């Protein structure tokens with residue numbers, strides 16, 4: 557369903573708050589994978605607040621939609637989103653990645669409420685999502701499964717094994733989001749291991765593929781609507797994004813793949829977010 561103006565305003569406000577919360581948790585915890593968490597915020601907010609059939613107060617509701625964060629190092633971003641969506645108290649993230657906390661750097665589905673699969677070793681989440689999509693078929697359920705992939709993660713051969721299988725089994729209930737921020741851990745994807753033409757690759761693997769601006773919520777909704785009505789097999793939405801989006805000194809800088817922030821840097825980061833989104837409350 558297209559975004560109404562009111563929804564758009566609300567979702568942008570949520571996304572801005574989430575970006576600031578990610579900065580805070582990174583400060584409290586001593587460090588996190590902040591760059592790739594900031595790049596995925598906009599489409600994750602659209603999914604969790606507009607599209608996913610979920611009940612945060614009943615996280616194991618059988619008929620829920622499921623999201624697998626295949627790029628599991630984005631755990632800090634995912635945890636902040638789940639807290640803001642009402643799965644658990646945000647205060648718990650004061651202990652993020654500390655000894656004894658339920659929230660490690662890579663989230664554990666047995667400990668962190670709302671997390672569907674333990675990920676972090678890249679390349680495995682898509683096949684877990686595919687299993688859930690096939691599970692829905694066996695059980696005659698109408699769940700949708702969303703899988704969020706990193707572009708660097710597409711260097712993993714296992715991604716392409718599951719891509720091939722998803723097309724073979726025509727899992728139309730599986731929708732992938734590729735966070736195409738063009739950076740991986742230590743540099744641009746195209747110099748580490750070139751991926752282009754990445755859209756043609758997914759198409760060749762039989763996926764209904766769309767390329768969008770991953771920070772434009774109107775385009776995100778339009779792409780999800782098309783994917784949801786596509787019945788011929790799995791869909792991939794390639795989201796062109798900016799690593800570190802919102803924080804000027806982090807944007808497109810692979811040094812911020814993982815990093816810590818002292819109090820002063822955290823303040824600077826939040827000021828930058830305010831500057832980047834001046835019209836969003």
Ligand SMILES: Cc1ncc(C[n+]2csc(CCOP(=O)(O)OP(=O)(O)O)c2C)c(N)n1
Pocket residue numbers: 589591592593595627629676677678679705706707708709710735737739740741799813
């Ligand atoms: C199997 C495996 N190999 C290596 C790593 C270490 N690692 C963590 S993040 C990362 C780069 C990921 O790049 P990308 O998927 O583009 O993530 P993003 O830029 O969206 O954060 C690597 C190599 C890992 N987590 N798992």
